[in-house]
Amino acid sequence: MTDQSVTRIQVGGSAGTDPYEVLVGRQLLDELPGLIGASGRRVAVLHPEALAGTGEAIREDLAAQGYEAIAIQVPNAEEAKTAEVAAYCWKALGQSGFTRSDVIIGVGGGATTDLAGFVAASWLRGVRWIAVPTTVLGMVDAAVGGKTGINTAEGKNLVGAFHPPAGVLCDLAALDSLPVHDYVSGLAEIIKAGFIADPVILDLIEADPAAARTPEGQHTAELIERSIRVKAEVVSGDLKESGRREILNYGHTLAHAIEKNERYKWRHGAAVSVGMVFAAELGRLAGRLDDATADRHRAVLESVGLPLTYRGDQWPQLLETMKVDKKSRGSLLRFIVLDGLAKPTVLEGPDPAVLMAAYGEVSA
Numbered sequence: 577m578t579d580q581s582v583t584r585i586q587v588g589g590s591a592g593t594d595p596y597e598v599l600v601g602r603q604l605l606d607e608l609p610g611l612i613g614a615s616g617r618r619v620a621v622l623h624p625e626a627l628a629g630t631g632e633a634i635r636e637d638l639a640a641q642g643y644e645a646i647a648i649q650v651p652n653a654e655e656a657k658t659a660e661v662a663a664y665c666w667k668a669l670g671q672s673g674f675t676r677s678d679v680i681i682g683v684g685g686g687a688t689t690d691l692a693g694f695v696a697a698s699w700l701r702g703v704r705w706i707a708v709p710t711t712v713l714g715m716v717d718a719a720v721g722g723k724t725g726i727n728t729a730e731g732k733n734l735v736g737a738f739h740p741p742a743g744v745l746c747d748l749a750a751l752d753s754l755p756v757h758d759y760v761s762g763l764a765e766i767i768k769a770g771f772i773a774d775p776v777i778l779d780l781i782e783a784d785p786a787a788a789r790t791p792e793g794q795h796t797a798e799l800i801e802r803s804i805r806v807k808a809e810v811v812s813g814d815l816k817e818s819g820r821r822e823i824l825n826y827g828h829t830l831a832h833a834i835e836k837n838e839r840y841k842w843r844h845g846a847a848v849s850v851g852m853v854f855a856a857e858l859g860r861l862a863g864r865l866d867d868a869t870a871d872r873h874r875a876v877l878e879s880v881g882l883p884l885t886y887r888g889d890q891w892p893q894l895l896e897t898m899k900v901d902k903k904s905r906g907s908l909l910r911f912i913v914l915d916g917l918a919k920p921t922v923l924e925g926p927d928p929a930v931l932m933a934a935y936g937e938v939s940a
């Protein structure tokens with residue numbers, strides 16, 4: 577039985593998109609059969625190496641309920657977000673006779689659910705999938721909203737599809753085994769939600785930054801739920817990022833360039849942290865953002881142990897990579913900046929000197 581203290585947050589349902597729910601609580605796996613649906617006979621549980629035990633336990637449980645269940649183990653973290661690993665998954669699905677009525681379950685962090693969603697989007701031109709995020713970042717951001725994809729040598733998430741899940745199960749117990757480095761990485765996306773839409777998030781973290789770094793923290797569930805609500809509200813109105821959804825990319829233009837520069841060895845949240853400090857400086861230098869809000873970025877990110885700087889000598893490469901950011905239009909670079917707290921906006925084609933000066937503020 578699903579625990580009674582489960583929070584349900586609806587996503588989508590307008591503009592022709594099917595609604596689905598994000599559940600936050602404990603012991604949520606009993607929800608799987610309902611999400612798989614009456615016509616699902618085969619299920620593929622896609623999981624990273626680090627969650628071999630969890631993946632197998634879910635597979636066994638579903639097999640015991642009569643499903644033809646296979647497990648597909650993929651590498652940890654960004655090593656899973658490649659065309660080669662996607663092809664490996666397609667092969668496993670083909671060999672098990674996976675049809676359009678069958679279902680993929682992505683169990684893991686954002687890298688795993690991005691891959692699982694992409695495999696689901698591309699297999700037979702789209703099959704049903706369910707996200708079971710097991711990291712903070714996966715719960716508050718990656719598993720929600722239907723952006724799926726993989727990286728290429730040229731950049732982050734360059735191949736993908738919008739393919740929303742049938743449901744998202746955030747079991748808070750999963751966070752107990754998450755290394756602190758990965759836990760903290762997820763806080764960057766929570767802090768992003770605070771700056772772009774819900775400043776109460778910032779207040780809660782600033783009240784006790786040490787507690788925010790652990791699953792036992794007093795406000796853990798509230799921070800996760802508030803961030804999911806921000807994401808749910810934004811993507812519900814703009815699934816395919818034709819406008820407002822771009823605000824979720826706050827800090828990501830530089831972040832993705834840093835990730836590529838580091839050959840995807842930096843955690844996404846760490847790169848987003850530096851990217852948000854850069855975006856705040858850009859907003860300040862462009863005359864949009866007040867000093868106090870810009871300075872608040874450094875203070876809150878540093879208080880939870882996120883990085884604020886990156887290598888100063890890498891600017892030319894980073895600038896080149898930023899040109900193929902998905903928000904770019906032709907040769908026009910576009911950034912999300914703040915006009916004030918919780919007032920995100922687009923800054924188009926900033927003066928190259930201003931861009932470089934903003935980078936100077938995050939250069940180590």
Ligand SMILES: NC(=O)c1ccc[n+]([C@@H]2O[C@H](COP(=O)([O-])OP(=O)(O)OC[C@H]3O[C@@H](n4cnc5c(N)ncnc54)[C@H](O)[C@@H]3O)[C@@H](O)[C@H]2O)c1
Nearest residue numbers: 624626652653685686687710711713717718723753754844
């Ligand atoms: N689709 C989206 O909208 C969206 C949004 C934000 C981020 N992302 C993507 O999410 C990815 C980052 O996700 P992440 O921060 O969750 O990292 P991750 O998926 O790389 O996971 C980090 C590490 O933790 C391990 N792990 C996962 N759950 C665990 C658990 N419960 N216990 C122990 N180990 C566990 C993983 O195997 C991996 O080694 C990036 O690729 C980023 O681009 C996507």
Ligand SMILES: O=C(O)C(=O)C[C@@H](O)[C@H](O)[C@H](O)COP(=O)(O)O
Nearest residue numbers: 717721723732733821824825828902
């Ligand atoms: O959901 C979105 O939209 C986001 O931008 C959320 C980001 O946190 C996330 O990292 C996303 O994958 C970035 O998307 P991309 O389109 O810039 O690759």
Ligand SMILES: [Zn+2]
Nearest residue numbers: 765828844848
């Ligand atoms: Zn992100």
